[in-house]
Amino acid sequence: MNSSGASLITIFLGLVLINNFILAKFLGLCPFFGVSKKLSNAMSMGVAVIFVMVLASIATTLIHKFILVRYDVEFMNIIIYILVIASLVQIVELVIRRTNIALYNALGIYLPLITTNCAVLGITLINSQNNYNLLQSIVAALGGGMGFTLMLIIMSGIRERVEYGDAPAAMKGLPLAFIIASLLALAFMGFNGMI
Amino acid sequence: MTDTKKEISTGKMFWKELIKGLVVTNPVFVLVLGLCPTLAVTSSLDNALGMSAGVLFVLLGSNLIISLIRNITPNLVRIPVFIVVIASFVTILSLVFEAYLPPLYESLGIYLPLIVVNCIILGRAEVFASKNGVLASIADGIGISIGFALSIIVISFLREILGTGSLTVFGTRLFSIPVLSESPLSFFIMPGGAFIVLGLLLALFRWLGILKNE
């Protein structure tokens, strides 16, 4: 059945709110928990990830349709997708270094780490699994990426406040971040059934 | 060194690297790497076991190969080479599971191919296997995998019991807790539950002094 008949709005909102990459699908957690408390860094990181996700989705959807399926070598998808992503990140890194050195320094080591961000490979796999066409893949990448960025921004804001609180030593830092994420996940469950 | 002394010291080194992966460099609770699959597959014990086996296979394979070719791999292309090696092992794993263990393949979903970007594996390749001998790398791979396996088994144990009231392994129900199985706390098999279990375990281990505080 043509399940790729899902409308674009459904795909987009579904990925931002209901199947949020961080809170529901557990993709992109490393930068999420390591995010700085500065809002501007969280934003930069998020935008960089969205950018790579969209480019990767375009490239991999085309490769999937015109090479993998056509020549019946779908099992090569893992290798090819990750190599495409690694190359894209290299290119993006080069471009940012040439055009906006401040951004390059702000992102630091997190820029090359986008390669191993589950969210990027994740969206390419989701696109192939659901057999999305090019437009749907782009929308899905935007949705997934924006959901990820949204959570990054929320988390950076919360952690800033939590710093001033009085938590038991064992809880400080990561454990508290996990509890916060759990509460956020619980809250976002309220969006179920919305679309 | 006489031959027996060399053997003993190699043996000791092997075990040292292996045990290291359990506590000192426990990938889940200490290095806090590879969170994505950790949280996703711990909703059931079956998934956790399957993922552990998968990670063991890939980590062992990639550590072995990368250690073997470490001296002929120039720095410039080492990351792409690592990626290709790891991705190959993951693809083999995926095909094998799809053919011989279909229910596990389906329930692991996209988290199976995502092993390729699991920071644990790339991390060990970069930090250890590319700089150490084959035997040490194998030991490291086994140790880290066991550490990973134990960690996610503990988490999935808790989540499955609290979230469904019973424990089922590969189709055979091990046991059921009477009151809990009628009204299980399904929150724990949902994403929110995963975060809270991991967070509380992390805090517990730190409080008990097993892990260092931040």
Place this chain on the structure above:
Amino acid sequence: MEKLSIKDKVMKNKAYPVILLTLVVLISILLLMYINSITKAIITKQKEDKTLAQLEQIFPDMDNFKFKEEIYIVYRKEDVLGYAFTAAGKGYGGEISTLVGIDNDYKIKLINVLSNNETPGLGTKIIDESFTGQFKGLGIDELEIKSEGGKIDAITGATISSKALTSSVKEALRFNSEIIESSF
């Protein structure tokens, strides 16, 4: 005077990194193609067996099927027992995928919920026989929940899941009946 071994000379060559990478990629591709050739047949057979099992749940006395234009034509010997197709609906937590089997009069024989993402314990009740059994023998006009004029009792506490499933089955029936009518 330093004597460079052959290995050092090779490794200092500017093209070496690329050559090594290409070599690694080629070896990987060959290895994967080999593994794929072994597992491919098993995987294809499994998918067929799975489809057969799903269809047999609806048509127990079938013996084979054909797949044409996204519709399964179910046979017993030479006779067409009926047809089957998948219905996709937007449920509460995600997509609900159902296999709908109909007889030659376009009445539902049985439905088989293949996958869903509904709330455990509530929405997931749509896979129970007590819910799906209601669809037996219904025609397209009766495919609504009772409060909207049809014959399906929605599950208490899971109205959205019930509605989603029902409307997806109705839509799929409408869509595929037309195809069967016109092309088969």
